Amino acid sequence: MRRSKKLSPQDLLLAAPALVVALLLRVIRPVVTIRFRNLPADEIGPLTVVSQHYLRIKESQPKPRQFDFWYLKESVKVSNVYMLAFVESQIKIHRSRFIELIAAWNEKLPGSERHLIESEVRLTLLERVGSKLRLPQADRDASSEYVRQIGIDPQKEFIALMVRDGAYKSEVLQLNTHQRSDKELYRNQDINDYLPVAEKFASMGVQVIRMGAKVERSFDSQSALVIDYATSGKRTEAADIYLASECAMCISTNLGFDHISALSGKLRVITNQALIWQTSTLFYSTDVFTMQRFVETSTGKNLTLAESLQFAEIRNLDWYHKVIDRGLQFVRNTPTEILEASLEGWQRSKSKWVDTAEDLELQAQFWNIYDSFFPDHKSRFLNGRPHIGAHFLRANKWWLA
Numbered sequence: 001m002r003r004s005k006k007l008s009p010q011d012l013l014l015a016a017p018a019l020v021v022a023l024l025l026r027v028i029r030p031v032v033t034i035r036f037r038n039l040p041a042d043e044i045g046p047l048t049v050v051s052q053h054y055l056r057i058k059e060s061q062p063k064p065r066q067f068d069f070w071y072l073k074e075s076v077k078v079s080n081v082y083m084l085a086f087v088e089s090q091i092k093i094h095r096s097r098f099i100e101l102i103a104a105w106n107e108k109l110p111g112s113e114r115h116l117i118e119s120e121v122r123l124t125l126l127e128r129v130g131s132k133l134r135l136p137q138a139d140r141d142a143s144s145e146y147v148r149q150i151g152i153d154p155q156k157e158f159i160a161l162m163v164r165d166g167a168y169k170s171e172v173l174q175l176n177t178h179q180r181s182d183k184e185l186y187r188n189q190d191i192n193d194y195l196p197v198a199e200k201f202a203s204m205g206v207q208v209i210r211m212g213a214k215v216e217r218s219f220d221s222q223s224a225l226v227i228d229y230a231t232s233g234k235r236t237e238a239a240d241i242y243l244a245s246e247c248a249m250c251i252s253t254n255l256g257f258d259h260i261s262a263l264s265g266k267l268r269v270i271t272n273q274a275l276i277w278q279t280s281t282l283f284y285s286t287d288v289f290t291m292q293r294f295v296e297t298s299t300g301k302n303l304t305l306a307e308s309l310q311f312a313e314i315r316n317l318d319w320y321h322k323v324i325d326r327g328l329q330f331v332r333n334t335p336t337e338i339l340e341a342s343l344e345g346w347q348r349s350k351s352k353w354v355d356t357a358e359d360l361e362l363q364a365q366f367w368n369i370y371d372s373f374f375p376d377h378k379s380r381f382l383n384g385r386p387h388i389g390a391h392f393l394r395a396n397k398w399w400l401a
Contacts, residue, residue: 010097018101025106025115033066036103037117039093041072044079045256048133051087052263053121056130068117071099079213082237083260086135123284124382126263133263135245143242150234152227152243158207160247161198162255163191167214185320186274186292186330189253191219193332197251197339198226201346209243211257249349251342254278262287269345271338274330275317276309276370279386280377287386288345290338293331293399294323302331304401305366309373333392340391348387355390362393365400 025034040046071094078084106115144154166188198208202225210219212230219228250261251269262268262284270289294303308314313322347353366388
């Protein structure tokens with residue numbers, strides 16, 4: 001077990017029995033397999049995706065001689081208590097230090113992988129197996145009435161706008177991790193870049209609900225149909241999940257939260273995506289997305305997609321500062337690119353979008369470049385590939401050179 005922190009008297013008392021149990025698991029494995037996994041409840045995305053993925057695996061691949069123990073670590077600050085309760089209505093979650101210690105010992109012993117619940121998430125499975133995520137009717141009714149009382153009309157179409165900034169990671173997630181605060185700085189966006197798209201949809205009579213548990217600044221619009229729910233002082237965890245699941249469409253910057261919309265059968269428009277290989281791992285076939293681009297800091301040269309992917313720091317993007325230290329800068333999407341991709345997503349969600357011959361050719365060019373750098377990803381697109389924004393590609397044909 002890890003010795004990163006001092007063991008409590010209770011841990012010292014339970015450590016030996018936990019080791020005995022971990023060893024016994026290997027003895028009885030020919031008869032029955034017992035597996036463990038910590039539920040990642042500190043972030044809403046993993047909490048939702050991991051639990052729903054697990055349920056679909058169980059549905060598609062039942063194993064009668066296998067028993068699974070999910071547990072919640074004592075130290076975790078839960079990101080959304082309502083969503084955790086919903087997951088617990090589907091999966092038994094243990095709050096047991098003894099089970100934590102058994103799982104910790106298991107990871108130190110040979111054959112540990114046989115006793116771990118699979119961790120790889122395959123969105124293909126989420127799309128092909130099982131029913132859509134659906135909240136209990138009583139909860140939907142209660143949340144519908146609540147959002148009506150705070151100025152959102154649940155009987156009319158609304159878009160959930162989810163734009164990440166630095167507030168959530170700095171104020172919430174840092175309680176659960178020890179990451180550098182600038183690791184994913186490229187994911188933080190300026191909410192004001194999304195004002196044109198919000199007001200465009202408002203002019204179409206569609207409500208736009210700005211979401212967020214923690215945000216840095218208010219979202220100010222002249223339209224009554226653009227509602228800054230995040231700073232209203234009236235948000236609740238139950239209403240958060242309701243709005244994400246019942247929206248007509250979601251406009252996002254690739255947050256974990258937007259998976260609630262996708263798993264509820266709603267189209268996502270993902271803007272300012274920087275980590276390109278996530279299009280094959282964390283995107284759904286119905287998604288519309290736009291990419292950030294890159295420029296050389298010293299020369300001001302705009303890099304094509306292929307030139308960008310020559311850099312390991314971009315191809316395997318993890319740390320913001322590694323890209324900056326390489327002499328490169330991120331180029332975020334313009335408000336126009338965000339607007340056009342969102343309008344395309346809206347039309348696709350209504351089955352009204354028609355690709356032109358040029359659109360299809362540009363899509364093919366993008367994915368040919370992608371496949372040349374990630375040839376082993378082709379099998380991940382079993383339900384079809386997501387759509388990179390048509391306007392984005394038309395306006396940036398040089399990027400595909």
